[in-house]
Amino acid sequence: MNLNDIRQEYLQAPLKIEDLEGNPYNQFKKWFKNALDAKIEYVNAASLATVNAAGIPSNRIVLLKDINESGVHIFTDYRSHKAKDIEGNSNISLNIFWKEFDRQIRMTGTATKLSTKENTEYFQSRPLESQISATASIQSSTVSKVELENKVKKLTEIYKGETKLPCPDTWGGYLIQINEFEFWQGRPSRLHDRFQYKKIMNDWKIERLSP
Numbered sequence: 001m002n003l004n005d006i007r008q009e010y011l012q013a014p015l016k017i018e019d020l021e022g023n024p025y026n027q028f029k030k031w032f033k034n035a036l037d038a039k040i041e042y043v044n045a046a047s048l049a050t051v052n053a054a055g056i057p058s059n060r061i062v063l064l065k066d067i068n069e070s071g072v073h074i075f076t077d078y079r080s081h082k083a084k085d086i087e088g089n090s091n092i093s094l095n096i097f098w099k100e101f102d103r104q105i106r107m108t109g110t111a112t113k114l115s116t117k118e119n120t121e122y123f124q125s126r127p128l129e130s131q132i133s134a135t136a137s138i139q140s141s142t143v144s145k146v147e148l149e150n151k152v153k154k155l156t157e158i159y160k161g162e163t164k165l166p167c168p169d170t171w172g173g174y175l176i177q178i179n180e181f182e183f184w185q186g187r188p189s190r191l192h193d194r195f196q197y198k199k200i201m202n203d204w205k206i207e208r209l210s211p
Contacts, residue, residue, distance in 0.1 A: 010102045010186030015193035017208060024181040024197035024204055025069055028105060029176060031183070032067075035098050048074065049093040050085035058085065064094075065122065065173070071109065075122060075173040077139035078113075086111045102186030109178040119172035126163040131165040132156055138170075182209070 021027040035043045044064045048149045058081060066073035072094065075082055086092065094107040136151040137143075159165055168206060181197040192211035197204045 010188060012102045012186060014187060015185035017195060020195060020206060027183060028067060031103060037099055040098055040100055047095040049080060050082050051089050052085045053088045071175045071177040073173050073175060075194040078170050078172055104184040106182040108176045108180045109176045111174040111176045114173040116177055120167040122173060123167035123171060128163055134171050135165055135168055
């Protein structure tokens, strides 16, 4: 297999600085609506990068559950690898790629835990099966399939007829406060359009980056 032979030309319209929103959150929402309208699958999926205590980075796909002027929300088990990484180093990076538009959004920021109230509200809004799975699982720990299935079966019997489970103390979300955005638009001959928003005090500075 020769990966050098894999080629993909980018033929989308250019991204111009005069077309950008002054606030990166508004630009994000603009692109996100484009992706929603196009019915892109897993439209809110993002790659989350963290670094552990030994300085080793790791990466996984997460689902963004909210984005507003305060930042981005994600949820997980607080015993997971990513949560342990964040506990020791709150600096993270997120990346979204929509191949249908040849667009990428990169974000860097810091993560802090959401409140118990916020965690409970979101947890209990999920389908019952998802609540049971999250309660049964100790994310990232070693487990046998039989053991996990038995825990799910037991919880299903206990909460039969219910629609809400108590939110475990070990499960919850993070607010990721973004201090830097990059909007990338693929263009022909690799002359991509890249614009960086960097937060300076309470303002956002926009600069074009070389492809």
